[in-house]
Amino acid sequence: MATTRTPAQFALLRDRARRFVELATTPLVPGDFWEVIDPLRGGANPRGRVVAVRPETRDAATIAIRPGRGWKGHTAGQYVRLGVDVDGVRQWRSYSLTSPPRPDGVITITVKAQPGGVVSGHLVHRVRAGTVVHLDQAAGDFTLPLVRPAKALFVTAGSGITPVMGMLRDAAGSLADVVLVHSAPRPDAVIFGPELRGLAARGGLRLVERHTEVDGRLTPERLAELVPDLASRHTWACGPNELLDALQSTYDAAGHGDLLHTERFRPAVVAVGEGGTVSFGDSGVTVEADGATALLDAGEAGGVLMPSGCRMGICFGCVVPLRGGSVRDLRNGVVTTAAEGDDIPVQTCISAAAGPCHLGI
């Protein structure tokens, strides 16, 4: 007897099939086994495989990544949070995407190795093709509007060129009148230098290179001299906070604040001290704790229902995520720091505040 199935019946069947497969793999999930066959599948976050690492300058490199299942694509100018294992420890950082959306799906980020930077140094100097990395979906609103402005200005310094490069690669052809003012220490320190100069030579944009070793730092006054018609240009700026702050106040003072779009890189530098204000989840509870008081004790003293166990650092019954700020391991002084968006599990019974910190409980 032939019957036709309704979409609801199909959904029910699919759900039953899914539950059957999950029962076959319990207590793991099917993805845990898929992962063995295809390392780009399995996790909650999308993953990607590094397909190429190309040096840009002495201390910067472009990493090309082919995202796996679940990656929803990006708009030029957006950034991605990238999780990479450095010395066995998963580290997450945000990087601007320097590629336009491409038919082959490959995305690129361009990273400048920061002095002492654990992740940036690893990505620039040690990562090789084949490495599997973890991704969040692309995010950020530092993008060009669908209706392109008649005249555009990009103001960048150092690695601030990265999101703008994404936009230029995507939209240089559709922007009629583009000026790029870029500041870098020296000509050979300009990331994408040859490509930008080539683009300028072909008439794609007017490139103004500023080299701080000769010209000094870029200021709003210098910018106004370099680009006399800036008041008529939609402006996208990315660089150090001092430059962006100065530009914002100049634009605001001139009444052009709505023309300026800025992108700030938030470096993961947090005040590291002895003790600090500990805040707990969304409860609104905050506790002042000194550098010798375990977060567990501080939380309990503040009336927070803290998970706890052995209270001596062995059972891991007290682990909660550190969502921001720094904590210090009371046993060995090692400091763990969480940037915004991080979720680093810490043992509260043997960790104390090392500056203000926020726990996700």
Added chain:
Amino acid sequence: MTTIQKQDRNPIAHLTPEDVENLGRELDALREKVIASRGADDAAYIRKVIKTQRVLEMGGRAVLLASKFPPAWFVGTAALSIAKILENMEIGHNVMHGQWDWMRDPKIHSTTWEWDHASPAEQWKHSHNELHHTYTNVLGKDNDLGYGIMRVDEGQKWHPAHLGQPLWNLVNAIFFQYGIAAYDLELGKNLSSEKRRRDPAFKARLAATLRKVRRQAAKDYVVHPLLSGPSAPTTLAANLTANLIRNLWTHSVIMCGHFPEGVETFERTSIEGETRGEWYLRQMLGSANISGGPLLHIMTGNLSFQVEHHLFPDLPSNRYQEIAPHVRNLFERYGLTYTTGSLPKQVASAWRKVIRLSLPNDLLAKKKRPARPAPLRAVAPVRQERPRVATAGS
């Protein structure tokens, strides 16, 4: 064994409080050395073990789809048994200890791991990580001493029910995963009164365990046999066998950790105000190792290094082997006995104890007068004059 405090020759009498604190500092330094050198190689190790385990499990279950052919049955059952043992011992137990939390991989983390076992991870972590590892071998505090159904120490009061304990131990070995689930629920205590039975917290834990038991049983005894079609009965038998092999193996290994002769026990009052050094000392005397090769170590989840594991329960298991000689050296320098032996020897020793203590103490005393355990003899000669304890610098 009688608790260390009640023995007429106390094996730690020669140590001064300063010695004990020095010992603690040396162990802290050893721990820091391993933590400072944890890195990509260790991460690669655990990922490789996990991958191997999953390949073995998938491969074993795939072969068992044709389990009505005897060679497939044997190969599949062997692969599945090994996979289950690896999952419980080297992966599950150690991940749930937080040994790999430092990798910050949410998939391999003590807060997220669920193991192929009847007892839910959450309850196991409480009874094992928190109670057993904190109160190791303290009478009345550490329920692992006989699991509440057996008498494994002279200090535990004899009851006629203990006469049957060799049989209970055998039954427990066969159904070990369910024994552990019941133990983690503290069934004996929690079913003892109406009030306890009705406690919502207990009822929630019971429901969680029953759900886990149901899912685990459905997987091994319904879903995979069904998938095997005509091989359903033989796949069912294979899965029963793999679980039985895993139960017998893990039970044997775990008995070797704290039951063999030479392992010391402690009075409840002895841990009041215990210092870190004293805690370390209790772990050293309260655990026993199993000697053997690399295969034994991985199949026991490195619990063959039970002493090292109890000193540092959160260090990655693959590193116990390298610190073992340093730990052993500490035992020697501080005049302590490092209890170890081959698997058959330690299993036999634990079983002998289970059988011997099924009878009351005085009955035993008449039968076999000097039941003096080994470590006491080792320490005895140095009792009169306290030996100079060598410290790290000497």
